[in-house]
Amino acid sequence: QVLLVESGGGLVQAGDPLRLSCAASEDGRIFGAYTMGWFREAPEKEREFVAAIVAGDYIPHYANSVKGRFTMSRDNAKKMVYLQMNSLKPEDTGVYYCAARFGPTAQFMGVHDYGYWGQGTQVTVSS
Numbered sequence: 001q002v003l004l005v006e007s008g009g010g011l012v013q014a015g016d017p018l019r020l021s022c023a024a025s026e027d028g029r030i031f032g033a034y035t036m037g038w039f040r041e042a043p044e045k046e047r048e049f050v051a052a053i054v055a056g057d058y059i060p061h062y063a064n065s066v067k068g069r070f071t072m073s074r075d076n077a078k079k080m081v082y083l084q085m086n087s088l089k090p091e092d093t094g095v096y097y098c099a100a101r102f103g104p105t106a107q108f109m110g111v112h113d114y115g116y117w118g119q120g121t122q123v124t125v126s127s
Contacts, residue, residue, distance in 0.1 A: 002026045002034065002116040004098045009121030016088055016125075022081040022098030022118060032056070032076040034100045035108055038083045040123070042094040050096070051083060052108040061108065066092075088125045095120040 008020040020038070024031060037052035051062045051072035060072040071084040081098060099114035107113045 002100045002102075004100060004116055004118035006096060006098045006118045006121040009096060009123045011124045011126065012088055014089055014125055014127050017084070017086045018088060018123060020083040020085065020096055020098075020121060020123070022083075024079045024081070024098075024100065026079070029102065030076075031079045034102055035105050035114075036074055036081045037099040037101075037108055037114055038072060038081075039097045039099055039111065040092075040094040041097070041120075042091075045094075047097065047111050049109040053081075054108055055102075055104040057104065063109075085123075088123075090125045090127045093123060093125050096123050 003025045005023045012018050033055050035055045038050040039047050040050050041047040049063050050066055051060055053060050053074050069087045074081045097120045098118040100116040101114045
């Protein structure tokens with residue numbers, strides 16, 4: 001069992017930065033053994049992949065829409081995952097979710113690839 005709690009969302013203007021955090025508490029397994037992802041859901045749209053770091057592989061993977069602007073990182077000792085978002089655009093508006101699955105995987109871009117989800121944090125970017 002993994003509990004995920006996101007924080008850091010808010011209302012910003014286009015071009016501003018914002019940093020999201022995700023705190024994890026798990027059932028005794030090593031946090032580094034979890035693949036972690038960030039997803040977002042805009043109004044009336046499906047939840048979409050934003051970024052992920054596969055367990056044991058510290059190279060982040062990004063959706064094309066955020067590549068070059070967003071940076072995902074993790075601190076396994078603190079059981080934290082971060083999403084630094086720069087040059088925000090109105091189309092980045094949505095609820096951002098942290099997700100986790102145990103173990104490494106080559107499938108990390110789909111909603112169904114993860115078994116644990118946080119409650120989400122709202123990000124609103126005004127133009």
